[in-house]
Amino acid sequence: MNRIGVFGANGRMGLALVEAAHKNNNAELGAAYVRSSSPLLNLAVNQLNSAAPVAMDFSDERNVEDIDVLIDFTLPAGMREHLKTAIKQKIPMVIGTTGLNDNDMQTLQAAAQHIPIVFARNYSVGVNLLLNLVQTAATKFGDDLDIEIFEAHHRHKIDAPSGTALAIGEAIAEAKGWVHDDVAVFDRSQVEKEKSQNEIGYSVLRGGDIVGEHTAYFATSGERLELTHKASSRMTFALGAVRAAGWLKNKPVGLYDMQDVLDLK
Structure with a gap:
């Protein structure tokens, strides 16, 4: 079973990712991360999304543990910090953050020398x-x-x-x-x-x-x-990202995209 950690789990896309990870038969929602300053910290995730596991609370994004793949659709500034965590702990990462600049793309290229990463602008x-x-x-x-x-x-x-x-x-x-x-x-x-x-x-x-x-x-x-x-629904992108997370587990280091996941190249 693929244990997935979702960054920005309280956002519109984050909540969809939480639901998609929980509903996927080959995945398990391991953690729903929010900022350390969030008032939602340690509150039940299903208060915002009834499809989330009943016993799961929002976790501090600084405390990542026991996770197979991380998924991040947050803003660029948050993604940069989350990427550091992923590299430090050698955890594969699926990234759907948009609005990245040239420096961010160079950072992804460098990070992909240490961990496997799927980056796509759209996971549909x-x-x-x-x-x-x-x-x-x-x-x-x-x-x-x-x-x-x-x-x-x-x-x-x-x-x-x-x-x-x-x-x-x-x-x-x-x-x-x-x-x-x-x-x-x-x-x-x-x-x-x-x-x-x-x-x-x-x-x-x-x-x-x-x-x-x-x-x-x-x-x-x-x-x-x-x-x-x-x-018509963010769930389209969330399901694709969870699919990418399952594909990414145990892949060698490198920078991949959704075309790789779907074998469209």
């Missing part, structure tokens, strides 16, 4: 299939092609574009032989010129309780292909 099976589909579309259409990516999330999401939208753009850029950062366009408000066909445009919506919607547009003269993924 459907989204990871979408990453394959957009690469096919990018290569099969000719050069007379306009590419745009639209994403929508709830109003509480603080990073934009979403990590998933960027992953879609990066997949397209790879298929086209482009350097993503050279072709990504996030703001056209100060540019008065036609759209180049050697660019990937991004647009963003934030509102209400939208869990996550992503669409890649491939537009040519006379037709348009739209590849869309819509998530």
Whole structure:
């Protein structure tokens, strides 16, 4: 049985991960971690999520023990500290934190020399299939092609574009032989010129309780292909992360992604 520890277990995604770990037949929720300053410390987890084990309380994130794999969907600052704990104790880690900068990615690369890590911007099976589909579309259409990516999330999401939208753009850029950062366009408000066909445009919506919607547009003269993924529940991502945790246990050190987990490469 795979004992899973969840960081940020009191957040929206954390509570979904707690439920997913508890419901998975091949996993066991070993701990639900919160900050040492949290008023929830030592209170019953099932007060916030009725699907959690009845006898489990929220634990101090500084006291990690008897855990096979750690899962972290917290903010970047928290993830950096949790990663130090994982390295110190040689515990594999599944990371779904978004909004990471270049230094964070270098930190993950360095950490993966000590422990096995799965890092993905989206743990949905459907989204990871979408990453394959957009690469096919990018290569099969000719050069007379306009590419745009639209994403929508709830109003509480603080990073934009979403990590998933960027992953879609990066997949397209790879298929086209482009350097993503050279072709990504996030703001056209100060540019008065036609759209180049050697660019990937991004647009963003934030509102209400939208869990996550992503669409890649491939537009040519006379037709348009739209590849869309819509998530209706955070449980989609939580189940994928728990699946990744089961896959990661006993893997050699290295940095993996959800494409590895699903054998899509």
